[in-house]
Amino acid sequence: MNTLEVPQGKFTLNRYPARNDDPLRAWDAADEYILLHLQEQKILNKTSKILILNDAFGALSIALEKYQPCTVSDSFISHQAIIENSNINKIAHQKITLQTPFQPLSGTYDLVIIKIPKNLAMLEDELYKIRDYCNDNTIIIAAAMSKYIHTSSVKLFERILGTTTTSLARKKARLVFSKIDANLKPGTSPYPTQYTLDINNEAYSNHANLFSREKLDLGSRFMLKHIPQLANHGHILDLACGNGILGIVAAQLNPLADISFVDESYMAVESARMNAKKLLKDSSRCSFKVTDCLQGIENESIDLIINNPPFHQNHVVGDFIAWQMFKDARKKLKKGGKLIIVGNRHLGYHIKLKKIFGNCEMIANNKKFVILKSVN
Ligand SMILES: C[S@@+](CC[C@H](N)C(=O)[O-])C[C@H]1O[C@@H](n2cnc3c(N)ncnc32)[C@H](O)[C@@H]1O
Structure with missing residues:
Protein backbone atom coordinates (compact mmCIF):
# COMPACT_ATOMS: atom_id res chain seq x y z
CA MET A 1 0.00 0.00 0.00
CA LYS A 179 8.85 25.62 -23.62
CA ILE A 180 10.13 29.07 -22.70
CA ASP A 181 9.44 31.61 -25.44
CA ALA A 182 12.12 34.26 -24.97
CA ASN A 183 10.04 36.78 -26.95
CA LEU A 184 7.10 36.65 -24.52
CA LYS A 185 6.98 39.56 -22.09
CA PRO A 186 4.41 38.33 -19.56
CA GLY A 187 5.26 40.93 -16.89
CA THR A 188 5.51 40.02 -13.22
CA SER A 189 3.34 38.15 -10.75
CA PRO A 190 0.31 40.18 -9.62
CA TYR A 191 0.47 38.61 -6.14
CA PRO A 192 0.02 39.51 -3.33
CA THR A 193 -3.37 41.08 -4.12
CA GLN A 194 -5.69 42.97 -1.76
CA TYR A 195 -9.35 43.15 -0.87
CA THR A 196 -11.02 45.87 1.17
CA LEU A 197 -13.22 44.80 4.04
CA ASP A 198 -16.64 46.45 3.67
CA ILE A 199 -17.08 46.46 7.49
CA ASN A 200 -14.28 48.95 8.21
CA ASN A 201 -12.59 49.74 4.86
CA GLU A 202 -9.37 48.02 5.92
CA ALA A 203 -7.36 46.50 3.08
CA TYR A 204 -6.11 42.93 3.56
CA SER A 205 -3.17 41.64 1.48
CA ASN A 206 -3.14 38.04 0.37
CA HIS A 207 -0.35 36.00 -1.17
CA ALA A 208 -1.30 33.72 -4.06
CA ASN A 209 -2.03 30.50 -2.13
CA LEU A 210 -4.39 32.08 0.40
CA PHE A 211 -7.72 30.60 1.41
CA SER A 212 -10.48 33.02 0.33
CA ARG A 213 -7.92 35.30 -1.34
CA GLU A 214 -10.42 37.54 -3.11
CA LYS A 215 -12.96 38.22 -0.40
CA LEU A 216 -13.74 37.48 3.23
CA ASP A 217 -15.02 33.93 3.75
CA LEU A 218 -18.67 33.84 4.92
CA GLY A 219 -17.86 31.70 7.96
CA SER A 220 -15.10 34.11 9.02
CA ARG A 221 -17.46 37.07 8.48
CA PHE A 222 -19.94 35.46 10.89
CA MET A 223 -17.15 34.71 13.39
CA LEU A 224 -16.00 38.36 13.43
CA LYS A 225 -19.16 39.35 15.31
CA HIS A 226 -18.48 36.82 18.06
CA ILE A 227 -14.85 37.38 18.98
CA PRO A 228 -14.89 38.13 22.72
CA GLN A 229 -13.08 40.71 24.81
CA LEU A 230 -11.00 39.12 27.55
CA ALA A 231 -11.53 40.34 31.10
CA ASN A 232 -7.77 40.82 31.58
CA HIS A 233 -4.87 41.06 29.21
CA GLY A 234 -4.03 37.56 28.02
CA HIS A 235 -2.80 35.44 25.12
CA ILE A 236 -5.05 34.91 22.08
CA LEU A 237 -4.14 32.51 19.28
CA ASP A 238 -5.56 32.57 15.74
CA LEU A 239 -5.29 28.91 14.72
CA ALA A 240 -5.22 28.32 10.92
CA CYS A 241 -4.91 32.09 10.55
CA GLY A 242 -4.96 32.47 6.75
CA ASN A 243 -4.48 36.21 6.14
CA GLY A 244 -4.85 36.83 9.90
CA ILE A 245 -8.24 38.52 9.81
CA LEU A 246 -9.67 36.82 12.92
CA GLY A 247 -6.52 37.48 14.97
CA ILE A 248 -6.30 41.09 13.81
CA VAL A 249 -9.90 41.82 14.81
CA ALA A 250 -9.24 40.02 18.14
CA ALA A 251 -6.18 42.27 18.62
CA GLN A 252 -8.25 45.39 17.92
CA LEU A 253 -10.86 44.29 20.46
CA ASN A 254 -8.21 43.34 23.02
CA PRO A 255 -5.54 46.05 22.85
CA LEU A 256 -3.56 44.60 25.78
CA ALA A 257 -3.52 40.98 24.62
CA ASP A 258 -0.61 39.13 23.04
CA ILE A 259 -1.69 37.58 19.74
CA SER A 260 -0.21 34.54 17.99
CA PHE A 261 -0.92 33.65 14.36
CA VAL A 262 -0.41 30.02 13.30
CA ASP A 263 -0.87 28.28 9.95
CA GLU A 264 0.80 25.47 8.00
CA SER A 265 1.07 27.65 4.85
CA TYR A 266 4.11 29.92 4.62
CA MET A 267 2.10 32.27 2.40
CA ALA A 268 -0.70 32.47 4.97
CA VAL A 269 1.63 33.35 7.82
CA GLU A 270 3.48 35.94 5.67
CA SER A 271 0.13 37.51 4.70
CA ALA A 272 -0.94 37.62 8.37
CA ARG A 273 2.39 39.23 9.31
CA MET A 274 2.01 41.85 6.55
CA ASN A 275 -1.59 42.64 7.57
CA ALA A 276 -0.92 42.80 11.31
CA LYS A 277 1.98 45.19 10.72
CA LYS A 278 -0.16 47.42 8.53
CA LEU A 279 -3.45 47.33 10.45
CA LEU A 280 -2.42 47.20 14.12
CA LYS A 281 -0.98 50.19 15.98
CA ASP A 282 1.19 47.93 18.11
CA SER A 283 2.13 44.80 16.18
CA SER A 284 5.07 44.05 18.49
CA ARG A 285 2.61 42.03 20.66
CA CYS A 286 2.04 39.67 17.71
CA SER A 287 3.99 36.49 16.99
CA PHE A 288 3.82 34.27 13.92
CA LYS A 289 4.46 30.56 13.50
CA VAL A 290 4.34 28.11 10.60
CA THR A 291 3.53 24.69 12.00
CA ASP A 292 1.16 21.72 11.83
CA CYS A 293 -1.89 22.54 14.01
CA LEU A 294 -0.37 23.66 17.35
CA GLN A 295 2.89 21.71 17.25
CA GLY A 296 5.61 23.62 19.11
CA ILE A 297 3.24 25.89 21.10
CA GLU A 298 3.75 25.73 24.87
CA ASN A 299 1.19 23.65 26.79
CA GLU A 300 -1.35 25.53 28.96
CA SER A 301 -0.15 28.92 27.69
CA ILE A 302 -3.18 30.35 25.82
CA ASP A 303 -6.35 32.05 27.11
CA LEU A 304 -8.38 32.06 23.90
CA ILE A 305 -8.03 30.13 20.62
CA ILE A 306 -10.11 31.26 17.64
CA ASN A 307 -10.36 28.92 14.70
CA ASN A 308 -12.03 28.49 11.31
CA PRO A 309 -10.72 24.96 10.65
CA PRO A 310 -9.90 23.55 7.20
CA PHE A 311 -11.99 20.68 5.91
CA HIS A 312 -9.60 19.38 3.28
CA GLN A 313 -5.92 18.62 2.68
CA ASN A 314 -5.23 19.47 -0.98
CA HIS A 315 -7.92 17.49 -2.84
CA VAL A 316 -8.80 15.22 0.09
CA VAL A 317 -11.89 16.31 2.03
CA GLY A 318 -12.18 15.27 5.69
CA ASP A 319 -12.34 16.44 9.26
CA PHE A 320 -9.07 14.84 10.37
CA ILE A 321 -7.21 18.18 10.55
CA ALA A 322 -10.02 19.87 12.51
CA TRP A 323 -9.97 16.92 14.92
CA GLN A 324 -6.21 17.34 15.46
CA MET A 325 -6.63 21.09 15.92
CA PHE A 326 -9.27 20.63 18.62
CA LYS A 327 -7.15 18.03 20.45
CA ASP A 328 -4.09 20.30 20.31
CA ALA A 329 -6.20 23.27 21.51
CA ARG A 330 -7.19 21.38 24.63
CA LYS A 331 -3.50 20.89 25.52
CA LYS A 332 -2.42 24.44 24.76
CA LEU A 333 -5.25 26.26 26.59
CA LYS A 334 -4.81 27.29 30.20
CA LYS A 335 -7.34 25.93 32.70
CA GLY A 336 -10.50 27.94 32.01
CA GLY A 337 -9.19 28.94 28.55
CA LYS A 338 -11.66 28.92 25.64
CA LEU A 339 -11.72 27.56 22.12
CA ILE A 340 -14.17 29.33 19.79
CA ILE A 341 -14.68 27.87 16.32
CA VAL A 342 -16.85 28.51 13.30
CA GLY A 343 -17.93 25.69 11.01
CA ASN A 344 -20.57 24.63 8.52
CA ARG A 345 -23.59 23.34 10.43
CA HIS A 346 -23.47 19.92 8.76
CA LEU A 347 -19.90 19.16 9.88
CA GLY A 348 -21.03 18.20 13.38
CA TYR A 349 -18.03 19.73 15.15
CA HIS A 350 -20.02 19.95 18.41
CA ILE A 351 -19.78 16.15 18.79
CA LYS A 352 -15.98 16.27 18.56
CA LEU A 353 -15.66 19.22 20.91
CA LYS A 354 -17.89 17.57 23.49
CA LYS A 355 -15.76 14.43 23.30
CA ILE A 356 -12.50 16.33 23.71
CA PHE A 357 -13.48 19.05 26.23
CA GLY A 358 -16.50 17.44 27.90
CA ASN A 359 -18.50 20.59 27.06
CA CYS A 360 -19.59 22.58 24.04
CA GLU A 361 -21.94 25.56 23.81
CA MET A 362 -23.43 26.99 20.64
CA ILE A 363 -22.88 30.75 20.80
CA ALA A 364 -24.63 31.61 17.54
CA ASN A 365 -25.92 30.07 14.34
CA ASN A 366 -27.34 31.07 10.98
CA LYS A 367 -28.59 29.07 8.00
CA LYS A 368 -25.10 27.88 7.09
CA PHE A 369 -22.76 28.19 10.08
CA VAL A 370 -22.50 27.58 13.81
CA ILE A 371 -20.18 29.21 16.30
CA LEU A 372 -19.18 26.85 19.08
CA LYS A 373 -17.33 27.38 22.35
CA SER A 374 -15.59 24.86 24.57
CA VAL A 375 -13.95 25.68 27.88
CA ASN A 376 -10.89 23.86 29.18
C1 LIG B 1 -10.74 27.81 6.47
S1 LIG B 1 -9.13 28.54 6.34
C2 LIG B 1 -9.25 29.82 7.56
C3 LIG B 1 -8.38 31.01 7.26
C4 LIG B 1 -8.63 32.25 8.13
N1 LIG B 1 -8.56 31.94 9.54
C5 LIG B 1 -9.97 32.86 7.80
O1 LIG B 1 -10.85 32.71 8.63
O2 LIG B 1 -10.11 33.47 6.74
C6 LIG B 1 -8.19 27.27 7.01
C7 LIG B 1 -6.67 27.51 7.13
O3 LIG B 1 -6.12 26.33 7.71
C8 LIG B 1 -4.78 26.19 7.28
N2 LIG B 1 -4.35 24.80 7.56
C9 LIG B 1 -4.66 23.67 6.88
N3 LIG B 1 -4.10 22.60 7.49
C10 LIG B 1 -3.43 23.07 8.57
C11 LIG B 1 -2.65 22.44 9.58
N4 LIG B 1 -2.46 21.12 9.60
N5 LIG B 1 -2.09 23.23 10.54
C12 LIG B 1 -2.28 24.58 10.53
N6 LIG B 1 -3.01 25.23 9.59
C13 LIG B 1 -3.58 24.48 8.63
C14 LIG B 1 -4.89 26.54 5.79
O4 LIG B 1 -3.62 26.89 5.28
C15 LIG B 1 -5.90 27.72 5.83
O5 LIG B 1 -5.22 28.96 5.89
Whole structure:
Protein backbone atom coordinates (compact mmCIF):
# COMPACT_ATOMS: atom_id res chain seq x y z
CA MET A 1 0.00 0.00 0.00
CA ASN A 2 2.77 2.44 0.81
CA THR A 3 5.41 1.20 -1.64
CA LEU A 4 5.93 3.34 -4.71
CA GLU A 5 7.48 1.29 -7.55
CA VAL A 6 8.85 3.42 -10.37
CA PRO A 7 11.81 3.06 -12.79
CA GLN A 8 13.95 5.04 -10.31
CA GLY A 9 13.41 2.40 -7.59
CA LYS A 10 11.10 1.21 -4.81
CA PHE A 11 10.28 3.69 -2.06
CA THR A 12 8.25 3.55 1.13
CA LEU A 13 6.10 6.66 1.35
CA ASN A 14 3.64 7.75 4.02
CA ARG A 15 1.24 10.64 4.07
CA TYR A 16 1.77 13.17 6.82
CA PRO A 17 0.60 13.39 9.50
CA ALA A 18 0.47 9.58 9.55
CA ARG A 19 -2.98 8.18 10.39
CA ASN A 20 -3.82 4.63 11.43
CA ASP A 21 -5.11 2.53 8.50
CA ASP A 22 -4.95 5.53 6.15
CA PRO A 23 -6.68 4.35 2.96
CA LEU A 24 -4.96 7.06 0.90
CA ARG A 25 -1.57 6.82 -0.80
CA ALA A 26 1.16 9.44 -0.48
CA TRP A 27 1.41 9.84 -4.26
CA ASP A 28 -0.86 9.76 -7.30
CA ALA A 29 -0.78 8.51 -10.89
CA ALA A 30 0.55 11.90 -12.03
CA ASP A 31 3.71 11.39 -9.93
CA GLU A 32 4.14 7.92 -11.48
CA TYR A 33 3.57 9.31 -14.98
CA ILE A 34 6.27 11.99 -14.58
CA LEU A 35 8.82 9.51 -13.24
CA LEU A 36 8.08 7.01 -16.03
CA HIS A 37 8.30 9.73 -18.68
CA LEU A 38 11.69 10.95 -17.37
CA GLN A 39 13.06 7.40 -17.67
CA GLU A 40 11.49 6.53 -21.04
CA GLN A 41 12.62 9.78 -22.66
CA LYS A 42 16.08 9.57 -21.00
CA ILE A 43 15.70 13.17 -19.93
CA LEU A 44 18.21 13.23 -17.09
CA ASN A 45 21.99 12.98 -16.94
CA LYS A 46 24.33 13.00 -13.94
CA THR A 47 24.59 16.78 -13.78
CA SER A 48 20.96 17.70 -14.40
CA LYS A 49 19.80 20.59 -12.21
CA ILE A 50 16.22 19.95 -11.12
CA LEU A 51 13.52 22.15 -9.59
CA ILE A 52 10.36 20.51 -8.19
CA LEU A 53 7.25 22.47 -7.19
CA ASN A 54 4.38 21.29 -4.94
CA ASP A 55 5.59 17.75 -4.20
CA ALA A 56 2.97 16.78 -1.58
CA PHE A 57 4.65 13.99 0.39
CA GLY A 58 8.01 13.53 -1.36
CA ALA A 59 7.31 11.00 -4.15
CA LEU A 60 9.17 13.11 -6.74
CA SER A 61 11.91 14.55 -4.53
CA ILE A 62 12.76 11.16 -3.03
CA ALA A 63 12.70 9.23 -6.32
CA LEU A 64 14.98 11.90 -7.86
CA GLU A 65 17.12 12.37 -4.76
CA LYS A 66 20.37 11.40 -6.53
CA TYR A 67 20.11 14.59 -8.62
CA GLN A 68 19.93 16.65 -5.41
CA PRO A 69 16.80 18.54 -6.49
CA CYS A 70 15.55 21.82 -5.11
CA THR A 71 11.96 21.35 -3.89
CA VAL A 72 9.71 24.34 -3.29
CA SER A 73 6.45 24.03 -1.37
CA ASP A 74 4.15 26.42 0.48
CA SER A 75 3.23 23.66 2.92
CA PHE A 76 4.98 22.99 6.22
CA ILE A 77 3.29 19.58 6.18
CA SER A 78 4.86 18.73 2.81
CA HIS A 79 8.28 19.74 4.14
CA GLN A 80 7.79 17.47 7.18
CA ALA A 81 6.57 14.62 4.97
CA ILE A 82 9.62 14.87 2.72
CA ILE A 83 11.98 14.84 5.72
CA GLU A 84 10.21 11.87 7.35
CA ASN A 85 9.94 9.88 4.12
CA SER A 86 13.62 10.56 3.36
CA ASN A 87 14.49 9.12 6.77
CA ILE A 88 12.33 6.03 6.18
CA ASN A 89 14.12 5.45 2.85
CA LYS A 90 17.55 6.08 4.45
CA ILE A 91 18.14 9.14 2.32
CA ALA A 92 19.97 12.08 3.86
CA HIS A 93 17.19 14.64 3.52
CA GLN A 94 19.81 17.40 3.17
CA LYS A 95 20.35 16.07 -0.38
CA ILE A 96 16.96 17.60 -1.19
CA THR A 97 17.04 21.38 -0.84
CA LEU A 98 13.66 22.20 0.73
CA GLN A 99 12.52 25.76 0.17
CA THR A 100 9.50 27.91 0.92
CA PRO A 101 8.11 30.17 -1.84
CA PHE A 102 9.90 33.10 -0.15
CA GLN A 103 13.40 31.70 -0.53
CA PRO A 104 15.18 32.75 -3.73
CA LEU A 105 15.94 30.34 -6.57
CA SER A 106 19.31 30.48 -8.26
CA GLY A 107 20.94 29.60 -11.59
CA THR A 108 19.20 27.96 -14.54
CA TYR A 109 17.37 24.66 -14.24
CA ASP A 110 17.64 21.83 -16.80
CA LEU A 111 14.34 20.34 -15.66
CA VAL A 112 11.39 21.93 -13.86
CA ILE A 113 8.66 19.60 -12.58
CA ILE A 114 5.38 21.15 -11.42
CA LYS A 115 2.63 19.25 -9.66
CA ILE A 116 -0.25 21.50 -10.69
CA PRO A 117 -1.74 23.02 -7.52
CA LYS A 118 -5.46 23.15 -6.81
CA ASN A 119 -5.34 26.92 -6.72
CA LEU A 120 -4.94 28.62 -10.12
CA ALA A 121 -3.56 31.83 -8.58
CA MET A 122 -0.79 29.78 -6.97
CA LEU A 123 0.04 28.20 -10.35
CA GLU A 124 0.13 31.64 -11.96
CA ASP A 125 2.45 33.02 -9.26
CA GLU A 126 4.75 30.00 -9.59
CA LEU A 127 4.99 30.26 -13.38
CA TYR A 128 6.01 33.92 -13.14
CA LYS A 129 8.61 33.05 -10.49
CA ILE A 130 10.25 30.14 -12.36
CA ARG A 131 10.46 31.91 -15.73
CA ASP A 132 13.66 33.77 -14.77
CA TYR A 133 15.36 30.47 -13.86
CA CYS A 134 14.65 28.69 -17.17
CA ASN A 135 16.10 29.08 -20.65
CA ASP A 136 15.30 27.68 -24.14
CA ASN A 137 16.80 24.33 -23.15
CA THR A 138 14.90 23.92 -19.89
CA ILE A 139 12.45 21.04 -19.98
CA ILE A 140 9.28 22.03 -18.14
CA ILE A 141 6.87 19.22 -17.25
CA ALA A 142 3.73 19.77 -15.22
CA ALA A 143 1.32 17.04 -14.16
CA ALA A 144 -1.92 16.34 -12.37
CA MET A 145 -4.88 14.02 -12.49
CA SER A 146 -6.71 14.94 -15.73
CA LYS A 147 -9.77 16.23 -13.86
CA TYR A 148 -7.63 18.95 -12.26
CA ILE A 149 -6.10 20.19 -15.55
CA HIS A 150 -8.41 22.84 -16.97
CA THR A 151 -8.17 24.86 -20.17
CA SER A 152 -7.51 27.87 -17.94
CA SER A 153 -4.44 26.15 -16.41
CA VAL A 154 -3.00 25.34 -19.86
CA LYS A 155 -3.64 28.94 -20.96
CA LEU A 156 -1.59 30.19 -18.02
CA PHE A 157 1.40 28.15 -19.19
CA GLU A 158 1.01 29.57 -22.71
CA ARG A 159 0.64 33.15 -21.51
CA ILE A 160 3.52 33.13 -19.02
CA LEU A 161 6.02 30.57 -20.34
CA GLY A 162 5.43 29.80 -24.03
CA THR A 163 4.28 26.99 -26.31
CA THR A 164 2.44 24.33 -24.32
CA THR A 165 1.15 20.86 -25.21
CA THR A 166 -0.48 18.08 -23.22
CA SER A 167 0.09 14.31 -23.25
CA LEU A 168 -2.40 11.50 -23.60
CA ALA A 169 -3.95 10.41 -20.32
CA ARG A 170 -2.38 7.51 -18.43
CA LYS A 171 -4.23 6.09 -15.40
CA LYS A 172 -6.36 9.27 -15.52
CA ALA A 173 -3.29 11.53 -15.19
CA ARG A 174 -1.89 13.88 -17.80
CA LEU A 175 1.38 15.71 -18.42
CA VAL A 176 1.74 19.28 -19.63
CA PHE A 177 4.89 20.29 -21.55
CA SER A 178 5.96 23.89 -21.87
CA LYS A 179 8.85 25.62 -23.62
CA ILE A 180 10.13 29.07 -22.70
CA ASP A 181 9.44 31.61 -25.44
CA ALA A 182 12.12 34.26 -24.97
CA ASN A 183 10.04 36.78 -26.95
CA LEU A 184 7.10 36.65 -24.52
CA LYS A 185 6.98 39.56 -22.09
CA PRO A 186 4.41 38.33 -19.56
CA GLY A 187 5.26 40.93 -16.89
CA THR A 188 5.51 40.02 -13.22
CA SER A 189 3.34 38.15 -10.75
CA PRO A 190 0.31 40.18 -9.62
CA TYR A 191 0.47 38.61 -6.14
CA PRO A 192 0.02 39.51 -3.33
CA THR A 193 -3.37 41.08 -4.12
CA GLN A 194 -5.69 42.97 -1.76
CA TYR A 195 -9.35 43.15 -0.87
CA THR A 196 -11.02 45.87 1.17
CA LEU A 197 -13.22 44.80 4.04
CA ASP A 198 -16.64 46.45 3.67
CA ILE A 199 -17.08 46.46 7.49
CA ASN A 200 -14.28 48.95 8.21
CA ASN A 201 -12.59 49.74 4.86
CA GLU A 202 -9.37 48.02 5.92
CA ALA A 203 -7.36 46.50 3.08
CA TYR A 204 -6.11 42.93 3.56
CA SER A 205 -3.17 41.64 1.48
CA ASN A 206 -3.14 38.04 0.37
CA HIS A 207 -0.35 36.00 -1.17
CA ALA A 208 -1.30 33.72 -4.06
CA ASN A 209 -2.03 30.50 -2.13
CA LEU A 210 -4.39 32.08 0.40
CA PHE A 211 -7.72 30.60 1.41
CA SER A 212 -10.48 33.02 0.33
CA ARG A 213 -7.92 35.30 -1.34
CA GLU A 214 -10.42 37.54 -3.11
CA LYS A 215 -12.96 38.22 -0.40
CA LEU A 216 -13.74 37.48 3.23
CA ASP A 217 -15.02 33.93 3.75
CA LEU A 218 -18.67 33.84 4.92
CA GLY A 219 -17.86 31.70 7.96
CA SER A 220 -15.10 34.11 9.02
CA ARG A 221 -17.46 37.07 8.48
CA PHE A 222 -19.94 35.46 10.89
CA MET A 223 -17.15 34.71 13.39
CA LEU A 224 -16.00 38.36 13.43
CA LYS A 225 -19.16 39.35 15.31
CA HIS A 226 -18.48 36.82 18.06
CA ILE A 227 -14.85 37.38 18.98
CA PRO A 228 -14.89 38.13 22.72
CA GLN A 229 -13.08 40.71 24.81
CA LEU A 230 -11.00 39.12 27.55
CA ALA A 231 -11.53 40.34 31.10
CA ASN A 232 -7.77 40.82 31.58
CA HIS A 233 -4.87 41.06 29.21
CA GLY A 234 -4.03 37.56 28.02
CA HIS A 235 -2.80 35.44 25.12
CA ILE A 236 -5.05 34.91 22.08
CA LEU A 237 -4.14 32.51 19.28
CA ASP A 238 -5.56 32.57 15.74
CA LEU A 239 -5.29 28.91 14.72
CA ALA A 240 -5.22 28.32 10.92
CA CYS A 241 -4.91 32.09 10.55
CA GLY A 242 -4.96 32.47 6.75
CA ASN A 243 -4.48 36.21 6.14
CA GLY A 244 -4.85 36.83 9.90
CA ILE A 245 -8.24 38.52 9.81
CA LEU A 246 -9.67 36.82 12.92
CA GLY A 247 -6.52 37.48 14.97
CA ILE A 248 -6.30 41.09 13.81
CA VAL A 249 -9.90 41.82 14.81
CA ALA A 250 -9.24 40.02 18.14
CA ALA A 251 -6.18 42.27 18.62
CA GLN A 252 -8.25 45.39 17.92
CA LEU A 253 -10.86 44.29 20.46
CA ASN A 254 -8.21 43.34 23.02
CA PRO A 255 -5.54 46.05 22.85
CA LEU A 256 -3.56 44.60 25.78
CA ALA A 257 -3.52 40.98 24.62
CA ASP A 258 -0.61 39.13 23.04
CA ILE A 259 -1.69 37.58 19.74
CA SER A 260 -0.21 34.54 17.99
CA PHE A 261 -0.92 33.65 14.36
CA VAL A 262 -0.41 30.02 13.30
CA ASP A 263 -0.87 28.28 9.95
CA GLU A 264 0.80 25.47 8.00
CA SER A 265 1.07 27.65 4.85
CA TYR A 266 4.11 29.92 4.62
CA MET A 267 2.10 32.27 2.40
CA ALA A 268 -0.70 32.47 4.97
CA VAL A 269 1.63 33.35 7.82
CA GLU A 270 3.48 35.94 5.67
CA SER A 271 0.13 37.51 4.70
CA ALA A 272 -0.94 37.62 8.37
CA ARG A 273 2.39 39.23 9.31
CA MET A 274 2.01 41.85 6.55
CA ASN A 275 -1.59 42.64 7.57
CA ALA A 276 -0.92 42.80 11.31
CA LYS A 277 1.98 45.19 10.72
CA LYS A 278 -0.16 47.42 8.53
CA LEU A 279 -3.45 47.33 10.45
CA LEU A 280 -2.42 47.20 14.12
CA LYS A 281 -0.98 50.19 15.98
CA ASP A 282 1.19 47.93 18.11
CA SER A 283 2.13 44.80 16.18
CA SER A 284 5.07 44.05 18.49
CA ARG A 285 2.61 42.03 20.66
CA CYS A 286 2.04 39.67 17.71
CA SER A 287 3.99 36.49 16.99
CA PHE A 288 3.82 34.27 13.92
CA LYS A 289 4.46 30.56 13.50
CA VAL A 290 4.34 28.11 10.60
CA THR A 291 3.53 24.69 12.00
CA ASP A 292 1.16 21.72 11.83
CA CYS A 293 -1.89 22.54 14.01
CA LEU A 294 -0.37 23.66 17.35
CA GLN A 295 2.89 21.71 17.25
CA GLY A 296 5.61 23.62 19.11
CA ILE A 297 3.24 25.89 21.10
CA GLU A 298 3.75 25.73 24.87
CA ASN A 299 1.19 23.65 26.79
CA GLU A 300 -1.35 25.53 28.96
CA SER A 301 -0.15 28.92 27.69
CA ILE A 302 -3.18 30.35 25.82
CA ASP A 303 -6.35 32.05 27.11
CA LEU A 304 -8.38 32.06 23.90
CA ILE A 305 -8.03 30.13 20.62
CA ILE A 306 -10.11 31.26 17.64
CA ASN A 307 -10.36 28.92 14.70
CA ASN A 308 -12.03 28.49 11.31
CA PRO A 309 -10.72 24.96 10.65
CA PRO A 310 -9.90 23.55 7.20
CA PHE A 311 -11.99 20.68 5.91
CA HIS A 312 -9.60 19.38 3.28
CA GLN A 313 -5.92 18.62 2.68
CA ASN A 314 -5.23 19.47 -0.98
CA HIS A 315 -7.92 17.49 -2.84
CA VAL A 316 -8.80 15.22 0.09
CA VAL A 317 -11.89 16.31 2.03
CA GLY A 318 -12.18 15.27 5.69
CA ASP A 319 -12.34 16.44 9.26
CA PHE A 320 -9.07 14.84 10.37
CA ILE A 321 -7.21 18.18 10.55
CA ALA A 322 -10.02 19.87 12.51
CA TRP A 323 -9.97 16.92 14.92
CA GLN A 324 -6.21 17.34 15.46
CA MET A 325 -6.63 21.09 15.92
CA PHE A 326 -9.27 20.63 18.62
CA LYS A 327 -7.15 18.03 20.45
CA ASP A 328 -4.09 20.30 20.31
CA ALA A 329 -6.20 23.27 21.51
CA ARG A 330 -7.19 21.38 24.63
CA LYS A 331 -3.50 20.89 25.52
CA LYS A 332 -2.42 24.44 24.76
CA LEU A 333 -5.25 26.26 26.59
CA LYS A 334 -4.81 27.29 30.20
CA LYS A 335 -7.34 25.93 32.70
CA GLY A 336 -10.50 27.94 32.01
CA GLY A 337 -9.19 28.94 28.55
CA LYS A 338 -11.66 28.92 25.64
CA LEU A 339 -11.72 27.56 22.12
CA ILE A 340 -14.17 29.33 19.79
CA ILE A 341 -14.68 27.87 16.32
CA VAL A 342 -16.85 28.51 13.30
CA GLY A 343 -17.93 25.69 11.01
CA ASN A 344 -20.57 24.63 8.52
CA ARG A 345 -23.59 23.34 10.43
CA HIS A 346 -23.47 19.92 8.76
CA LEU A 347 -19.90 19.16 9.88
CA GLY A 348 -21.03 18.20 13.38
CA TYR A 349 -18.03 19.73 15.15
CA HIS A 350 -20.02 19.95 18.41
CA ILE A 351 -19.78 16.15 18.79
CA LYS A 352 -15.98 16.27 18.56
CA LEU A 353 -15.66 19.22 20.91
CA LYS A 354 -17.89 17.57 23.49
CA LYS A 355 -15.76 14.43 23.30
CA ILE A 356 -12.50 16.33 23.71
CA PHE A 357 -13.48 19.05 26.23
CA GLY A 358 -16.50 17.44 27.90
CA ASN A 359 -18.50 20.59 27.06
CA CYS A 360 -19.59 22.58 24.04
CA GLU A 361 -21.94 25.56 23.81
CA MET A 362 -23.43 26.99 20.64
CA ILE A 363 -22.88 30.75 20.80
CA ALA A 364 -24.63 31.61 17.54
CA ASN A 365 -25.92 30.07 14.34
CA ASN A 366 -27.34 31.07 10.98
CA LYS A 367 -28.59 29.07 8.00
CA LYS A 368 -25.10 27.88 7.09
CA PHE A 369 -22.76 28.19 10.08
CA VAL A 370 -22.50 27.58 13.81
CA ILE A 371 -20.18 29.21 16.30
CA LEU A 372 -19.18 26.85 19.08
CA LYS A 373 -17.33 27.38 22.35
CA SER A 374 -15.59 24.86 24.57
CA VAL A 375 -13.95 25.68 27.88
CA ASN A 376 -10.89 23.86 29.18
C1 LIG B 1 -10.74 27.81 6.47
S1 LIG B 1 -9.13 28.54 6.34
C2 LIG B 1 -9.25 29.82 7.56
C3 LIG B 1 -8.38 31.01 7.26
C4 LIG B 1 -8.63 32.25 8.13
N1 LIG B 1 -8.56 31.94 9.54
C5 LIG B 1 -9.97 32.86 7.80
O1 LIG B 1 -10.85 32.71 8.63
O2 LIG B 1 -10.11 33.47 6.74
C6 LIG B 1 -8.19 27.27 7.01
C7 LIG B 1 -6.67 27.51 7.13
O3 LIG B 1 -6.12 26.33 7.71
C8 LIG B 1 -4.78 26.19 7.28
N2 LIG B 1 -4.35 24.80 7.56
C9 LIG B 1 -4.66 23.67 6.88
N3 LIG B 1 -4.10 22.60 7.49
C10 LIG B 1 -3.43 23.07 8.57
C11 LIG B 1 -2.65 22.44 9.58
N4 LIG B 1 -2.46 21.12 9.60
N5 LIG B 1 -2.09 23.23 10.54
C12 LIG B 1 -2.28 24.58 10.53
N6 LIG B 1 -3.01 25.23 9.59
C13 LIG B 1 -3.58 24.48 8.63
C14 LIG B 1 -4.89 26.54 5.79
O4 LIG B 1 -3.62 26.89 5.28
C15 LIG B 1 -5.90 27.72 5.83
O5 LIG B 1 -5.22 28.96 5.89
